[in-house]
Amino acid sequence: MTTRTSASDLILRLYLAIFFIYLLLPLAVMGIATFNTSKFPTVTPWLGTTTQWFGALMADNQMWVGLTNSVIVGIAVILISVPIGVAAAMLLDGVHRRAKSMLYAVMVSPLLTPGVIIGISTLVFWDRLGVKGGLHLSVIGQSSFIIAYVMLMVSARLQRFDRTLEEAALDLGGTHMQVFRRILFPYLKPAVFAGAVLAFFQSFENYNTTLFTRGTDVTLTVYIASKVRTGLTPAVNALALILIAITIAGAIAYEISRRQAAAEAAAAKKRAAEADTMAELKIA
Amino acid sequence: MSELVKRYGLGITTAMVLVTAFWLIVMVVLPALVMVEYSFHTNVPVTKRGGPEDYYTLDNYLSLVRGTDWSTWTFPNDFRVFLRTIWGAALVTLLSLVVCYPVAWYVAKLAKPQRAAMLLLLLVIPFWVNEILRTFAWYIILAYQGPLNAALLGIGILEKPVRWLSGSGGVLIGMVYAFLLFMMFPLINAIETLDMNQVEAAEDLGAPWWQIHRRIVIPHAKPGIAVGCIMVFVLAASSYIVPSLLGSPGTRWFTETIYVWFFEGQNWPRGSAYAFILLGLCVGFIMLMMRIFRVGLADIAK
Amino acid sequence: MSRDVELDHVTMRFGDFTAVNDVSLHIKAGEFFSFLGPSGCGKTTILRMISGFMDPTGGAIRIGGQDMRGIGPNKRPTALIFQNLALFPMMSVADNIAFGLEMRGVDKAARRKRAEELLDLIALPGSGDKRIDELSGGQKQRVAIARALAVEPQVMLLDEPLSALDLKLRQHMRAELRAIQRRTGLTFIYITHDQGEALTMSDRVAVMSRGRIEQVGPSASIYDAPETPFVATFVGENNVFRGKVTAAADGLARVETPAGVLLGRNARGMSVGSDALIFVRPERMRLDPADAGDNRVTRPVAHLDFEGSFANLVLSAPEGSPRPILVQLANDGRLGSLQPGAERTVGFAPADGLVLPAGELAKD
Ligand SMILES: Nc1ncnc2c1ncn2[C@@H]1O[C@H](COP(=O)(O)OP(=O)(O)O)[C@@H](O)[C@H]1O
Ligand SMILES: [Mg+2]
Numbered sequence: 001m002t003t004r005t006s007a008s009d010l011i012l013r014l015y016l017a018i019f020f021i022y023l024l025l026p027l028a029v030m031g032i033a034t035f036n037t038s039k040f041p042t043v044t045p046w047l048g049t050t051t052q053w054f055g056a057l058m059a060d061n062q063m064w065v066g067l068t069n070s071v072i073v074g075i076a077v078i079l080i081s082v083p084i085g086v087a088a089a090m091l092l093d094g095v096h097r098r099a100k101s102m103l104y105a106v107m108v109s110p111l112l113t114p115g116v117i118i119g120i121s122t123l124v125f126w127d128r129l130g131v132k133g134g135l136h137l138s139v140i141g142q143s144s145f146i147i148a149y150v151m152l153m154v155s156a157r158l159q160r161f162d163r164t165l166e167e168a169a170l171d172l173g174g175t176h177m178q179v180f181r182r183i184l185f186p187y188l189k190p191a192v193f194a195g196a197v198l199a200f201f202q203s204f205e206n207y208n209t210t211l212f213t214r215g216t217d218v219t220l221t222v223y224i225a226s227k228v229r230t231g232l233t234p235a236v237n238a239l240a241l242i243l244i245a246i247t248i249a250g251a252i253a254y255e256i257s258r259r260q261a262a263a264e265a266a267a268a269k270k271r272a273a274e275a276d277t278m279a280e281l282k283i284a
Numbered sequence: 285m286s287e288l289v290k291r292y293g294l295g296i297t298t299a300m301v302l303v304t305a306f307w308l309i310v311m312v313v314l315p316a317l318v319m320v321e322y323s324f325h326t327n328v329p330v331t332k333r334g335g336p337e338d339y340y341t342l343d344n345y346l347s348l349v350r351g352t353d354w355s356t357w358t359f360p361n362d363f364r365v366f367l368r369t370i371w372g373a374a375l376v377t378l379l380s381l382v383v384c385y386p387v388a389w390y391v392a393k394l395a396k397p398q399r400a401a402m403l404l405l406l407l408v409i410p411f412w413v414n415e416i417l418r419t420f421a422w423y424i425i426l427a428y429q430g431p432l433n434a435a436l437l438g439i440g441i442l443e444k445p446v447r448w449l450s451g452s453g454g455v456l457i458g459m460v461y462a463f464l465l466f467m468m469f470p471l472i473n474a475i476e477t478l479d480m481n482q483v484e485a486a487e488d489l490g491a492p493w494w495q496i497h498r499r500i501v502i503p504h505a506k507p508g509i510a511v512g513c514i515m516v517f518v519l520a521a522s523s524y525i526v527p528s529l530l531g532s533p534g535t536r537w538f539t540e541t542i543y544v545w546f547f548e549g550q551n552w553p554r555g556s557a558y559a560f561i562l563l564g565l566c567v568g569f570i571m572l573m574m575r576i577f578r579v580g581l582a583d584i585a586k
Numbered sequence: 587m588s589r590d591v592e593l594d595h596v597t598m599r600f601g602d603f604t605a606v607n608d609v610s611l612h613i614k615a616g617e618f619f620s621f622l623g624p625s626g627c628g629k630t631t632i633l634r635m636i637s638g639f640m641d642p643t644g645g646a647i648r649i650g651g652q653d654m655r656g657i658g659p660n661k662r663p664t665a666l667i668f669q670n671l672a673l674f675p676m677m678s679v680a681d682n683i684a685f686g687l688e689m690r691g692v693d694k695a696a697r698r699k700r701a702e703e704l705l706d707l708i709a710l711p712g713s714g715d716k717r718i719d720e721l722s723g724g725q726k727q728r729v730a731i732a733r734a735l736a737v738e739p740q741v742m743l744l745d746e747p748l749s750a751l752d753l754k755l756r757q758h759m760r761a762e763l764r765a766i767q768r769r770t771g772l773t774f775i776y777i778t779h780d781q782g783e784a785l786t787m788s789d790r791v792a793v794m795s796r797g798r799i800e801q802v803g804p805s806a807s808i809y810d811a812p813e814t815p816f817v818a819t820f821v822g823e824n825n826v827f828r829g830k831v832t833a834a835a836d837g838l839a840r841v842e843t844p845a846g847v848l849l850g851r852n853a854r855g856m857s858v859g860s861d862a863l864i865f866v867r868p869e870r871m872r873l874d875p876a877d878a879g880d881n882r883v884t885r886p887v888a889h890l891d892f893e894g895s896f897a898n899l900v901l902s903a904p905e906g907s908p909r910p911i912l913v914q915l916a917n918d919g920r921l922g923s924l925q926p927g928a929e930r931t932v933g934f935a936p937a938d939g940l941v942l943p944a945g946e947l948a949k950d
Binding site for chain 1: 287288291292293295296299300301303304306307308311312313314315316318319322383386387390394403406407408409410412413414415416417418420421422423424425427429430431434435461464493514518519521522523524525528529539542543546552555556559560562563566567570
């Protein structure tokens with residue numbers, strides 16, 4: 001392959017090692033600090049090993065309030081963004097080229113807008129209508145850009161949709177509603193599901209938009225931020241560790257299911273090929 | 285439109301259009317317009333809205349730069365914060381690019397497939413971790429009695445511990461760390477599509493490695509670089525959590541200024557004006573990058 | 587009259603482009619009717635108008651005497667077999683077949699029963715629970731047909747349904763399709779760019795070019811009595827000589843061509859002085875014609891394509907024609923004498939030559 005000198009090769013490798021240490025060590029330190037008895041989360045000095053901070057976390061009422069609020073907001077965001085995201089993707093797919101690029105630009109603009117600005121504009125707009133800040137406003141603010149994520153995911157799948165399936169169903173006598181329910185929606189389902197998961201995650205970890213719209217309500221991210229500034233203990237690390245563990249477990253589960261689906265598709269393909277040869281033998 | 289009706293039927297088409305219109309009009313466009321309109325108002329209590337003290341003014345915008353003395357190079361507080369934010373975000377963007385480029389090159393082209401997949405996984409893991417937690421991790425490391433000082437003292441590089449969290453250094457390190465992967469993935473995607481024959485041909489012709497990157501790889505990766513820079517700059521300029529956790533009063537960020545005008549100064553028009561200025565900054569940067577690197581919106585939203 | 591399909595001056599424009607131009611036809615109930623034409627000539631467009639995915643910009647389509655304008659595909663008594671079949675990949679074979687019944691609110695047990703009957707009909711008994719991607723190409727084909735039959739349409743519309751299959755399977759499926767059509771007695775409207783398919787299966791064929799119908803008739807008349815230069819060259823091979831009519835009498839016309847004076851049937855009653863083309867099938871050409879009345883052309887041999895029981899002799903193109911002369915020869919054991927470069931005389935009887943007005947030829 002490439003004939004680079006071993007000296008520059010060595011430097012590159014060294015750099016990579018440093019980079020990945022830089023990338024992962026902070027997370028490791030944060031996790032390890034959970035088990036230090038030190039009241040301030042740190043690994044130096046190590047004052048003794050403990051799991052007491054998990055207990056402290058569980059006993060923290062505010063954490064539970066924040067968690068509950070985050071879950072409520074996340075579910076509400078799913079309920080709003082998924083249907084709208086699907087509708088927007090379908091609309092985008094169906095309009096003509098000129099209108100399409102215009103519509104697309106408007107639809108993705110929230111993704112390029114800073115979260116604080118989305119929060120502020122949502123706050124100011126609804127204040128005009130007499131609606132004060134609170135979780136409901138956070139839901140609306142977050143949804144305004146999370147819909148765009150869902151739209152993009154559904155769009156990507158919709159682009160690969162074979163429209164003759166829709167036409168075939170219509171030709172066989174289905175109403176438009178039946179065709180949507182039996183053909184298009186089942187096809188979109190994986191993207192809709194992935195969109196829902198993404199929407200929840202985006203909502204769950206949102207801070208910037210929530211900060212301006214939350215009124216006096218507290219979500220888990222707001223709780224963590226306030227804890228870090230006032231009253232930081234390794235209980236926050238314990239929370240971080242749990243969240244990271246859940247995320248990684250979810251990711252692995254997703255990866256496994258994806259591989260299984262791929263293997264299944266490959267097996268079906270093989271059976272079809274076998275059926276092909278069988279049919280040929282029969283004719284011959 | 286008639287084609288939509290033919291495809292989806294009147295009922296579904298109507299629902300689709302209404303729902304999308306609700307999103308774009310009520311949740312995206314109108315709030316932005318109202319915010320902009322708000323920013324031209326004077327700051328009066330609700331009871332006096334529409335009264336004689338409530339009139340349109342440019343004052344909220346002008347107040348950002350009012351008091352600037354270019355001859356002595358002195359700036360009013362908010363303006364100084366604004367300039368620092370631009371400078372800081374630009375620096376973070378540049379640092380991220382420099383830090384990511386060699387890694388992206390290695391993962392996209394040099395590593396064997398299996399190893400590349402492993403490294404990608406390692407890259408993705410921190411990506412999934414909440415921005416606050418990523419920042420918090422650095423808060424622990426950079427603490428006065430934290431592991432970084434301990435390590436540096438231990439190997440004798442430092443004589444006495446450094447207060448990392450009271451200068452701009454902590455904010456910059458934290459931001460590079462928090463947003464780096466938004467640079468990494470576009471870069472990897474862009475470099476991956478490069479045909480290695482070009483590189484080998486150039487090596488054949490005796491080009492040194494830095495010329496190969498300057499003349500072949502970087503021009504090819506331009507769209508990725510543009511997308512990465514846009515993402516990182518916008519995220520950095522509008523970051524709130526990193527400066528608020530890793531900064532100090534002396535290193536305030538423009539988002540913090542906006543927050544203060546909103547919730548401590550109770551001056552929403554001023555806060556709205558500043559938010560609009562921040563939006564202008566980000567849009568300006570995006571347009572600049574799109575112009576320089578000749579990329580479209582569709583490339584960015586991936 | 588009940589299930590007849592009528593196209594009455596049907597025209598379809600996409601912007602400035604006319605995809606279907608003033609087509610009028612009367613397709614009778616129970617007929618196997620094919621549209622044959624090169625790709626892009628407007629066949630799919632016609633089928634989509636009949637099935638209701640688009641309405642013509644001009645003219646009318648009637649099924650059973652009723653004007654179909656404004657009636658959606660889900661309300662027409664037609665069923666379309668798509669070019670790519672469009673089987674639903676997320677449903678089982680049985681669910682695919684019973685889909686139309688499900689749409690009509692037929693209950694599950696009845697659907698299952700009907701699906702099984704149809705699976706028997708298409709010789710795939712017991713395959714109801716299979717997944718679509720487990721089927722072979724030919725099996726998919728048959729499932730698509732069963733799915734369309736399930737809704738008991740009056741007219742079946744088929745858009746090049748065999749084009750994705752390999753040659754052997756294609757020929758097998760031709761017979762099967764024809765058999766299903768006979769058994770069900772339904773009207774089949776079939777489109778294809780493959781003349782072999784159209785000629786073997788159909789009661790009548792309409793040959794199309796550039797959105798227009800060139801000729802309609804039974805397979806034999808399309809092949810034996812083409813009415814336009816396009817049909818003459820699109821359906822089967824034909825030798826072409828270009829010239830002017832110098833005499834016309836007794837149903838024959840004398841055409842003066844750069845290759846010599848040739849005599850042929852004056853099927854279209856052309857008058858002296860008009861530009862003409864004279865067509866001869868390769869299998870009607872003779873080497874070294876013996877009969878005194880035969881037309882004769884002498885050209886050097888270009889090459890000989892040996893096919894076993896017969897051979898195609900190719901002579902270099904006559905003056906004024908871009909196309910070489912093709913002669914189909916039975917293998918009489920003496921083909922070895924035909925060496926490239928040697929001048930040979932070939933010819934044909936006047937009754938085997940067809941004189942038509944000059945016009946567009948099909949692309950090779
Ligand atoms: N929806 C459409 N818009 C514009 N042009 C079309 C459309 N559908 C078909 N055409 C054009 O009409 C012509 C005939 O198409 P089609 O009926 O699909 O041909 P065929 O099936 O005979 O190959 C083609 O040139 C095609 O490009
Ligand atoms: Mg077609």
